[in-house]
Amino acid sequence: MSDSDFAGPRSLARVRVISSSPSVYSLESAAQIAGVHPEMLRHYCRLGIFGEARAQPGTEPTFDDDALYELRRFEHYRRHLGVSRKAVRLIFGLLREVERLQAEVRFLRGP
Amino acid sequence: MAVKFQDYYESLGIPRTASPEDIKQAFRKLARIHHPDVAKNKVAGEAKFKEINEAYEVLSDPEKRRRYDELGENWQEAGRGPTAPGGNRGRPRAPGDESDFEFGGTGFSDFFESFFGSGREGFGSFRRSAGSMDDEGASAHQGHDVEADLLVTLEEALRGSRRKVTLRRTAGNGTADRTDTYQVRIPPGVREGQRIRLAGQGGTGVGGGPAGDLYLRVRLARHPDFSVQGSDLHFDLDLAPWEAVLGVQVKIPTLDGPTTLRVPPGTAAASRLRLRGLGLPREEGGRGDLYATVRIQAPTSVSEEERAAWEQLSRVSNFKPRKPS
Numbered sequence: 001m002s003d004s005d006f007a008g009p010r011s012l013a014r015v016r017v018i019s020s021s022p023s024v025y026s027l028e029s030a031a032q033i034a035g036v037h038p039e040m041l042r043h044y045c046r047l048g049i050f051g052e053a054r055a056q057p058g059t060e061p062t063f064d065d066d067a068l069y070e071l072r073r074f075e076h077y078r079r080h081l082g083v084s085r086k087a088v089r090l091i092f093g094l095l096r097e098v099e100r101l102q103a104e105v106r107f108l109r110g111p
Numbered sequence: 112m113a114v115k116f117q118d119y120y121e122s123l124g125i126p127r128t129a130s131p132e133d134i135k136q137a138f139r140k141l142a143r144i145h146h147p148d149v150a151k152n153k154v155a156g157e158a159k160f161k162e163i164n165e166a167y168e169v170l171s172d173p174e175k176r177r178r179y180d181e182l183g184e185n186w187q188e189a190g191r192g193p194t195a196p197g198g199n200r201g202r203p204r205a206p207g208d209e210s211d212f213e214f215g216g217t218g219f220s221d222f223f224e225s226f227f228g229s230g231r232e233g234f235g236s237f238r239r240s241a242g243s244m245d246d247e248g249a250s251a252h253q254g255h256d257v258e259a260d261l262l263v264t265l266e267e268a269l270r271g272s273r274r275k276v277t278l279r280r281t282a283g284n285g286t287a288d289r290t291d292t293y294q295v296r297i298p299p300g301v302r303e304g305q306r307i308r309l310a311g312q313g314g315t316g317v318g319g320g321p322a323g324d325l326y327l328r329v330r331l332a333r334h335p336d337f338s339v340q341g342s343d344l345h346f347d348l349d350l351a352p353w354e355a356v357l358g359v360q361v362k363i364p365t366l367d368g369p370t371t372l373r374v375p376p377g378t379a380a381a382s383r384l385r386l387r388g389l390g391l392p393r394e395e396g397g398r399g400d401l402y403a404t405v406r407i408q409a410p411t412s413v414s415e416e417e418r419a420a421w422e423q424l425s426r427v428s429n430f431k432p433r434k435p436s
Contacts, residue, residue, distance in 0.1 A: 023308060033310075035253070065305075065306050065307055065308040065326070066305060066306050068308060069256075069306045069308065069324075069326055072256060072324070073256075099304055102304075103303055103304060106303070107338055107339065107340045107345075109171055109172075110135070110338045110345075110347075111135075111138075111139065111142075111333050111334050111335060111336065111337060111338045
């Protein structure tokens with residue numbers, strides 16, 4: 001527990017040092033964090049939804065923070081919003097395309 | 112919680128009728144003065160640089176500018192409405208589910224985060240949705256993931272940095288606020304849109320469920336001189352017509368300090384001159400390149416003597432800029 005100037009009288013202030021990089025997760029730990037069975041995640045990778053870019057032949061794909069974020073969101077849509085895997089896959093394709101286009105537009109608008 | 116309205120037009124010192132070009136010019140002019148690398152007063156300069164970046168982020172995007180203009184005076188009502196972007200702010204929620212988050216040190220104001228940030232609700236975001244609101248009554252479930260934008264300068268993206276980010280959670284049910292401070296390490300080579308995960312720092316789990324995660328989404332700060340494309344940087348190099356024809360040595364800015372660029376004789380407009388390895392770090396190692404794109408500027412008014420010289424040139428020159436039609 002540490003004191004800090006922005007904490008009011010009713011506040012609890014805590015200071016944590018978080019090392020945020022470089023985060024690389026194995027398939028097993030990514031599956032655990034996202035709450036999916038490792039076999040299911042392997043299946044997703046085989047379908048090309050996750051991990052394909054980083055997979056070396058003969059090795060299991062690894063996951064970074066972005067991939068983990070997407071995987072968690074994927075599972076959220078599927079489980080809690082009742083969206084089928086096929087539909088989530090489509091949504092993800094669209095989201096990635098939107099992000100790519102946003103970055104391109106940002107570049108074209110210039111500084 | 113008090114979200115303070117940000118007057119983005121005032122930040123850039125422009126009228127509400129400003130054209131996109133006016134907005135760009137105003138931003139570049141102010142960014143040159145307040146950029147953290149050049150500002151005389153580092154602290155004040157940094158604060159102002161963040162402010163104008165945020166203003167430019169909204170006003171340079173026609174869709175965001177339209178939404179901002181519509182918000183206008185009624186922004187507080189808009190923020191409280193059930194369908195508005197910041198609609199959940201301050202509303203009582205399920206047990207263990209914080210009703211509000213207030214970030215500090217991300218480089219964006221709470222106003223921006225509420226109305227224009229990655230974390231706001233709607234398509235493509237899940238600031239407080241994942242794992243929280245849909246299985247009320249189920250036993251244990253995981254807290255929601257929380258997302259916020261993190262402004263990162265190009266210099267930080269090049270060299271990496273450490274940033275102090277604070278997150279104040281306001282509980283709606285009368286329990287004490289909680290403020291966490293994180294030392295976030297920004298790795299060199301961080302990309303636009305990249306997310307930095309702080310495990311277990313999102314919403315509190317319910318019924319003994321684990322906490323959600325906190326994701327900081329990198330937004331590269333606009334630089335007065337460079338625009339970013341992947342790991343490459345682009346710079347507009349303005350030349351006088353005779354410089355393009357005769358060649359010239361010019362001093363240009365880079366993230367590594369000024370350098371001299373040799374422009375060869377006979378350089379056409381829109382030529383791209385490459386400065387190898389002066390871009391941002393590449394994912395696969397090494398660095399991207401810096402491209403200087405030539406723009407030939409013509410004087411808008413000339414003296415008598417200059418006019419005479421141009422007229423003489425027009426008589427002796429065989430140059431034909433247009434193909435015969």
